[in-house]
Amino acid sequence: MIPRRFVPRLAAAVSIVAATAAVADEVPPSSTALPLNPIALHVPVAPRPIPASDGRTHLTWEVQVVNLAETTLPVRSISVRAEGRATPLLEHTGPAVAAHMSPTAQWTRPIDRIPSSGSATVWLDLALAPDDPLPDVLETRLVVDGEGLSAAAATARVRVPVDRTPLRVIRPPLEGERWGIIEACCDQSNHHRRGQRSVDGTLVLPERYAIDFVQFDRDANLFHGADVNENHYAFGKPVFAVGDATVVDVYDKLADIAPHAPLPPPSLPEAGGNHVVLDLGDGAWAMYGHLKAGSIRVKAGDRVKAGDAIGQVGNNGNSDMAHLHFQLMDRRNFALSQGLPFVFDRYERVGQIDAETERLVLDPRPVVHSRDLPLAMSVVDFPARRR
Helix, strand or coil: CCCCCCCCHHHHHHHHHHHHHHHHHCCCCCCCCCCCCCEEEECCCCCCCEEECCCCEEEEEEEEEEECCCCCEEEEEEEEEECCCCCCCEEEECHHHHHCEEECCCCCCCCCEECCCCEEEEEEEEEECCCCCCCCEEEEEEEECCCCCCHHHHEEEEEEECCCCCCEEECCCCCEEEEEEECCCCCCCCCCCCCCEEECCEEECCCCCCEEEEECCCCCCCECCCCCHHHECCCCCEEECCCCEEEEEEECCCCCCCCCCCCCCCCCCHHHCCEEEEEEECCEEEEEECECCCCCCCCCCCEECCCCEEEEEECCCCCCCCEEEEEEECCCCHHHCCEECEEECCEEEEEEECCCCCCEEEEEEEEEECCEECCCCEEEEECCCCC
8 A cells, every 4th residue: 555655746746845945955155165075976866655565665766976086986885864864774885785886888787896987877775664754855875995085085975855746556557367577676687677778868767667577377387388479378468558548659560579589789669569658647658568469459649548458468679578568657758768656556466486496486365455566576466357
């Protein structure tokens, strides 16, 4: 459930402005002695509280780092503090630094040091327990080692107000049993969560909260018999509108490809495969990717109701098996957007994918969830509903 601390949109907007103003008001006068830091920090998108399937509230964000020094700087620690609290809410030291930092252009490569004039991205996920207060402002600190640096100079910090804008509550885009949540939020190193890129000169992270859905049988198999599209349990399954919306984009030019076929270099708009984009209103768009060739039932300009069928799961574009790519975003063009968080109005969690064995571990009984987000490696059921 969404905690009561999630307030109406107007009040949330006011709180963001107030928190931002509070941060600005604390800027000291120009006569104040301040350290010159060897690194610069920037938060491109403020975190938003996400109630998740683990019972915690997740705050997920990135910090862009630039090394302005003339030497490589090892990063000793990464920490997060709430305003007014001395004890860190989150701290990464030792090997955990590299697990949560990568070169800006190479999210798959963990690093614990930043070369001179180099840049890096710090990937953060703060998971709050149900009784933990939600901070108004988060401060991220990086402590670096460097010859001749004072303790003050070695610590760089950046503060950002928490964005309390209420999350979009949507219906699931699928129905049926044992849908695996792959390449998803939050503290995961995967191509959705860390797939930032420059598109037309703009640094974006469109898939920040995206999910790839695959379907299993009870033995954790994705297909039966030969490994062809038609034998994958997800292939051809209907895909549904997650809310009342207007269809703004339809792309249906690609044939489905064989599972695990070699992929060409990513290009736009082909990377998303055959896709549909829905305008949900209030600055949110939904994108459905890799839809089965010829299955799309809507066209640009159509109005759809929540639960209307719009196509089927396919395997095309930048895809190696039948799956549905789904995301919410702040623009109609998925390549130019920033990903938006969301929650499903209802689903049942039935198990977990064991990352080491890649086996399906089913729970003794389903657990009904409402108004939260299933985390990566969860397995869920989406019961059929009336249209």
